[in-house]
Amino acid sequence: MVAVMIQGTGSNVGKSMLVAGLCRVATRLGLSVAPFKPQNMSNNAAVTADGGEIGRAQALQARACGLEPHTDMNPVLLKPETDRGAQVILQGSAIGRAEARDYQGLKPRLLGGVLDSFARLSAAHDLVIVEGAGSPAEVNLRPRDIANMGFARAAGVPVVLAGDIDRGGVIAQIVGTQAVIDAGDAAMIRGFLVNKFRGDPRLFDDGYRMIEARTGWRGFGVVPWFADAHRLPAEDAVDLRASGGTGLHVVCLTLSRIANFDDLDPLAAEPGLRLTMLAPGQAIPGDAGLVIVPGTKSTLGDLAFLRAQGWDIDLAAHHRRGGHVLGICGGYQMLGRMIDDPSGADGVAGQVAGLGLLDVTTVMAPDKRLTRVTGTALGQPVSGYEIHMGRTDGPDCARPFAHVPDPDGAISADGRVTGSYLHGLFSDDAFRAAFLARLGAASRPGFEAGVDAALDDLADHLEAHLDVAALLAVAR
Incomplete structure (x- = not known):
């Protein structure tokens, strides 16, 4: 098994896009790569070739790998129906509805499905790039967790932690994560990266070194804001955007x-x-x-x-x-x-x-x-x-x-x-x-080609600003 997991200091720090870009980078290196997200919560779903449904973000990541989407890539999908309840999808099929409190009782059963799907992907590919959900710092959710450290520990997958500097407080995000998680979880983290930097990344050199000194983790780089992110499908409804066209x-x-x-x-x-x-x-x-x-x-x-x-x-x-x-x-x-x-x-x-x-x-x-x-x-x-x-x-x-x-x-x-x-x-x-x-109204052709071009541009962007070789070496 060769895998690495990208976890985030919070929701919407760019995990999905980072995984998509790394999938395209590794695929261009000649590796057989597959994406994996143990648990996703989204009403943006894709229908897979094997007749199930997964999160749309994992379908985009599969595309970055040159693969057809498969239910093993996102074995648990939660589709919110109310503020407190969601439909539960396991390996592509609905198994019922659950309120937030009741869902915790399902997790032991769901973890078995998660590990089975991960094992099949690992056996079929050279590399699996895993995306976490939310943040491992939500330690109140750590018991029975299947989305972050619970999965990483159960499957033995090393972790790289991504912070979002655009929302501010990235030093506290990363250092604070280490402070609140237990020692066994912290030992799974091999390093960090800083995402969504606007301006001159060299201005953050001191902050970067401070994170390394305080955590003992190595840094894999600072990723500037990817201006062409709008060319890729958004995962969350909060990212829905208008267009500035005319007509x-x-x-x-x-x-x-x-x-x-x-x-x-x-x-x-x-x-x-x-x-x-x-x-x-x-x-x-x-x-x-x-x-x-x-x-x-x-x-x-x-x-x-x-x-x-x-x-x-x-x-x-x-x-x-x-x-x-x-x-x-x-x-x-x-x-x-x-x-x-x-x-x-x-x-x-x-x-x-x-x-x-x-x-x-x-x-x-x-x-x-x-x-x-x-x-x-x-x-x-x-x-x-x-x-x-x-x-x-x-x-x-x-x-x-x-x-x-x-x-x-x-x-x-x-x-x-x-x-x-x-x-x-x-x-x-x-x-x-x-x-x-x-x-x-007139139309401009080439939408699908534009998505693939954006994935290539994203891969170029990550290769230019991350130590990709060292990050992928974590998987070994």
């Missing part, structure tokens, strides 16, 4: 449980569009040409959330003004006349009126559809994936949005409201161009 104004409703929001990345990259991620409490702008109701982990919960913002009234007014509406997955379900959840698969059992912009009805069911699909839409090739519960039928389904190869989605009689279960649809250049042309 057609596209507005996406930022739902409370927004999911698979990387659907929007190709639109954010279009210079001929202005993408707005509409925050709660804000009205839908009158100049919006297209409003997107995105995917969600909780269709009924976010339908209530949408109404609480007054967006149902705004959407009706937008449609009356001649505007276009696109609903994706859960957003598609909301656009219909009714959502029927007889078994409480999405929450409380019962029927709820939809927004009524499409003449369709959705019936929820416990079974989840997880599949990759290819086909055509608007006369162009389209590919993507489905990840949803429920089935939608009704008169507007007679005008399907796509054939993948079965009919998918629905289009209103006036042609201005569209719903689809297809995620990832805008990644296909030809389809995206055809879709935007109907709205009077």
Whole structure:
């Protein structure tokens, strides 16, 4: 087993991007590399070749390695449904829901699955680069931990600790981590790196030496801010970003449980569009040409959330003004006349009126559809994936949005409201161009090539500023 684990001093310190870049670096060195994250919490999921789901960040890391995503790369995925509860995915399949307190009792079972997945990856590849979750300094969570030191100790994987200087206090972040974790955990850490530095890194030389002196850990380098990070899919909803383009104004409703929001990345990259991620409490702008109701982990919960913002009234007014509406997955379900959840698969059992912009009805069911699909839409090739519960039928389904190869989605009689279960649809250049042309906007090709170019640029960036050879040698 040859592996190294990148843990962070906190959430959002850049662990996912660091692992993606290191995966591309090691792959370019000729190694067979795989990413691994024992436990992830995200509603941004990818469908794998083996018919399961993992965090979207691990799918990007797999791409950096030149691999198809596999459920072993992220054996435990938590998909938040409420502030206190989440759906639990083990090795690609849902095993139930758990409240935060109840989840602790599941961890012994989950650790077995985590170690099994890690063993299979380790046997199949020269190197596994592991990403932690949150921070090992959350010592109140250390008992039964499977995401950070609990995994590192159980699997015998050495750790490199990443700190985020952009948020300030990086010396305290790294030195403080050593101060609060126990000696056995601290012994797993072989060194540290400092991420997201803005300005001249030499100005931090004294601070860098101070961390080395106080911890006894060696430093692997200071990574300047990677300006092209926006070209890579964001993992967390907190990273959702608008675009500064001009032309057609596209507005996406930022739902409370927004999911698979990387659907929007190709639109954010279009210079001929202005993408707005509409925050709660804000009205839908009158100049919006297209409003997107995105995917969600909780269709009924976010339908209530949408109404609480007054967006149902705004959407009706937008449609009356001649505007276009696109609903994706859960957003598609909301656009219909009714959502029927007889078994409480999405929450409380019962029927709820939809927004009524499409003449369709959705019936929820416990079974989840997880599949990759290819086909055509608007006369162009389209590919993507489905990840949803429920089935939608009704008169507007007679005008399907796509054939993948079965009919998918629905289009209103006036042609201005569209719903689809297809995620990832805008990644296909030809389809995206055809879709935007109907709205009077031009498109720039090359989105997928741009993601790969960004991964190469990220790898170059890390090689220029880290002692990559020494860091990867930690794995041996």
